[in-house]
Amino acid sequence: MNKPGLIFIAGPTASGKSATAIALAGALNGEIINADAMQVYNDLNIITARPTAREEAIAPHHLYGALDASERCSAGRWSRLAKVALDQCAAHGIVALVCGGTGLYFRALEEGLSPVPEMPTEVRALAQARRDKLGPEAFRDEVVSQDPAMERFPAGDAQRLLRAWEVFCATGKPLSWHQARPRAPIVGSVDARIIIEPPRDVLYARCDARAAMMMEEGAIDEVRALLARNLDPSLPVMKALGVPEVAAMLRDEVDAKTALETLQQNTRRFAKRQLTWFRNQAPDWPRAASAEEAERRLREMLHITGK
Incomplete structure (x- = not known):
């Protein structure tokens, strides 16, 4: 098989997508393109669980922290940014791994979006x-x-x-x-794709653990700094999972324990919605129950051997 050019790795939050993408990017000398609607914002490193500096050192990453919190990133805007990154990878013969949990972004690449103009x-x-x-x-x-x-x-x-x-x-x-107007796909063929779909109890436990870790590792300071900017509350970043929950605590509307429990519950609900979307909208994609299985199956699909 020829060297792959494009790989899709999708799944709900806390499923292990980034670990799979980083492992494969290292094996293929590839580059990772973010397909998560909130990881695109620069102000929410911890809240959105963006890749760490160590992880980004393993392979180049695109569209992570690319926009300021004061901006709005629609699927149309993301797809235009992604096309630039994909074209750059293709021009240099580099494997692109699109990784994230926003299903609409993957659809935008393969099917295109309705040509609706951006709203002033x-x-x-x-x-x-x-x-x-x-x-x-x-x-x-x-x-x-x-x-x-x-x-x-x-x-x-x-x-x-x-x-x-x-x-x-x-x-x-x-x-x-x-x-109803015709749509134009952004990419041609996809060499391999997978959705990481852990068992529900495993996924929910990981969601709870991630929420707790975020609260311990700086999410509160991150939200405090975001609120200090007095941004428009209708901006996408202000509705990001974790921002309303921590903001309520900072306003003394709830205590820390309640804020964490609410964040954990909302994280589980969000993961469930993502699972439902992928099951309904991408039923033919291969599934894996863990990041390790996803990496193994993708290696098999792409005939990758060695580390």
Whole structure:
């Protein structure tokens, strides 16, 4: 088999994806491209469990800590950044290992995204102001009058309804019109792919342990520094797993024990949602129950021998 060019490694939080990617990158002299929606932000090293300096020394890493917390990274923006990194790897004959837990990012690479333009900040503000003025139900009615395809979303689904309002306001065409336009894949063939899916009890125990370790190793100071910036609370980074839980503790709304328990519970729930997404949206991907098994199976798929 020829030297591989592209490998996908996916799975829920705390499943061992990074360990697998680093081991293979070392064996193949490859480079790792982040496919996690929160690890892209520079301000949350501990909270998002970004690779350590020692791990990054083993192989070059791309799109980890690439954006400031004040920025918004949509799937469209991430895919454009990823394409640059992928093109660089391809131009130099380097194996690219795309690693992360955001399933939509993998789909964006293989299937492309609907060509919906990025929304200006002022349009986002107008949408939120309109929803605040009308109330959730009346706002939904207005959105549905502009785009009947949005009727499937309840009034409480603010994120999707705000997005639909923004797109109609900015472009004069419904979001569903943009979504129906042809999509262009970003990558061609993928040489190997795997989803790491540990047994539920093992995964949940790892989620709990990770949350506890984060709290002990600096997550509190990290969130404190983030809050000191007085950023827009609607920014993605402000909703990152761990930020609301620690912020509540820093505001003396809960004690440290409650904050940790809430973070552990929310981490388990997040992992469960990721598992559900991969099972529904990527049912044909090979599975592995651990990082070690994932590495072994990928080595078999790619006919890699030695260390």
